[in-house]
Amino acid sequence: MFSQSDAYTGGMNGRGVTNQTVLLGTFLADCRQAARRLAASLRERGLTVVQTFDLQVARSSNATCHCPRHGRSDCTCQMVVLLAYGENRSAPWTLILHGSEDRTQVSLVQDPPGARPEPIASWVQQLFGRSRGVTPKKRGDL
Numbered sequence: 415m416f417s418q419s420d421a422y423t424g425g426m427n428g429r430g431v432t433n434q435t436v437l438l439g440t441f442l443a444d445c446r447q448a449a450r451r452l453a454a455s456l457r458e459r460g461l462t463v464v465q466t467f468d469l470q471v472a473r474s475s476n477a478t479c480h481c482p483r484h485g486r487s488d489c490t491c492q493m494v495v496l497l498a499y500g501e502n503r504s505a506p507w508t509l510i511l512h513g514s515e516d517r518t519q520v521s522l523v524q525d526p527p528g529a530r531p532e533p534i535a536s537w538v539q540q541l542f543g544r545s546r547g548v549t550p551k552k553r554g555d556l
Contacts, residue, residue: 420472435510438535439534441542444512445492448520452509455541456498464506467495483514490515498534502514505536 441448453463469492473479481489499504499546508523522536 423446434473434534436524436535438520438522440517440519442516443513443518443542444516445494445511445518448518449494449496449511450512452511452520452541453496455537456496459537460501462499464497464499465494466497467493469493469505498525507532509534509538 443451445555449465453465456463473489478496481491483489483491494509494511494513496509496511498509499506509526510521510523512519520542522535522538524531
């Protein structure tokens with residue numbers, strides 16, 4: 415299960431400003447499945463989507479890599495980073511999917527921090543909220 419301390423909270427962008435992440439929800443779905451569905455849905459909206467990171471692919475080059483959560487190498491944790499480019503945006507939206515077992519957290523990197531909510535946030539919540547077998551969870555359920 416996820417706890418609030420497990421959520422990625424931000425880092426520095428190229429301009430020396432700290433980014434913040436906004437948790438869009440925790441959904442009952444395998445992380446890879448959620449990433450594929452989210453990317454397909456965003457492409458249907460006319461966005462270009464690029465996957466820039468996959469934790470399990472990165473871990474595959476080191477067979478002795480042990481999960482800090484599970485303490486073993488046969489870990490079910492997953493993290494995927496998607497960049498979604500739109501026609502009218504100078505920078506992509508960054509979505510971070512973090513999953514373990516059959517739960518996936520989806521977060522949006524806010525750049526700059528405190529920026530007004532992006533339409534992509536409601537698109538993510540609509541996709542997973544209406545999808546069979548994938549249910550949004552309340553923030554306290556993390």
